[in-house]
Amino acid sequence: VFRDAPETMDRSEINSCFETGTKIVDATIPIGKGQRQLIIGDRMTGKTTICVDAILNQKGKGVVCIYCCIGKSFSSLLRVVQLLKLNNALEYSIVVAATASTTVGEQYLAPYVASAHGEYFMRKGRDVLVVFDDMTKHAWSYRQLSLLLERPPGREAYPGDIFYLHSRLLERAAKLDDKLGGGSLTAIPIIETQAGDITSYIPTNLISITDGQIYL
Numbered sequence: 001v002f003r004d005a006p007e008t009m010d011r012s013e014i015n016s017c018f019e020t021g022t023k024i025v026d027a028t029i030p031i032g033k034g035q036r037q038l039i040i041g042d043r044m045t046g047k048t049t050i051c052v053d054a055i056l057n058q059k060g061k062g063v064v065c066i067y068c069c070i071g072k073s074f075s076s077l078l079r080v081v082q083l084l085k086l087n088n089a090l091e092y093s094i095v096v097a098a099t100a101s102t103t104v105g106e107q108y109l110a111p112y113v114a115s116a117h118g119e120y121f122m123r124k125g126r127d128v129l130v131v132f133d134d135m136t137k138h139a140w141s142y143r144q145l146s147l148l149l150e151r152p153p154g155r156e157a158y159p160g161d162i163f164y165l166h167s168r169l170l171e172r173a174a175k176l177d178d179k180l181g182g183g184s185l186t187a188i189p190i191i192e193t194q195a196g197d198i199t200s201y202i203p204t205n206l207i208s209i210t211d212g213q214i215y216l
Helices: 023-028 047-056 074-086 104-122 135-148 162-170 201-209
Strands: 037-041 063-070 093-098 127-133 184-192 212-215
Touching: 037 047, 037 201, 047 063, 047 074, 047 127, 047 184, 063 074, 063 104, 063 135, 074 093, 093 104, 104 127, 104 135, 104 162, 104 184, 135 162, 135 184, 135 201, 162 184, 162 201, 184 201
Parallel strands: 037 184, 037 212, 063 093, 063 127, 127 184
Antiparallel strands: none
16 A cells, blocks of 8 residues: 555646536636645534535546545544435445544555555546545554654654655655556545644645645
């Protein structure tokens, strides 16, 4: 699951638009197929809603959608899955879930597993959307794992390689060259802030990794 990101020469320029179905997003900050777009905001501001709407909007467009749930409650995962099922979106969707009740190891591996699924379809020439919900919980699980392994804690007790970890994951989003099938992997990571604080460690890291941000 820890595949290397596509080389620069294996990529092509991003030239097609990924339609989320949220008009204000598509009109003002269009997302390209193969980009990384961060959705950032406090609790209950509609971050997951935008992503679920984007998945529902891919009906009949030949896009494979992957929803990766990291460290969220089982009930919130159930709500998303029921919504996808209700709208027949599970026909083109994959759900990778490591809820809060699972081990930290599973929560740490979940986004990499989702990316590996996405890359399988990308290398077959398909367009793929991967939603990471949410990367704050992923950072928490890795912090927990690292402290258990007695690695030295850094800023806000996160291990020093958390930045590398997230950049290595999101670098796998790409638009492949036509000679490799021309598939694309669009990544939408979600970050939960506390009281609108975007200056804390994990949000600032992900803001600098992604191509653009949607603040809620």
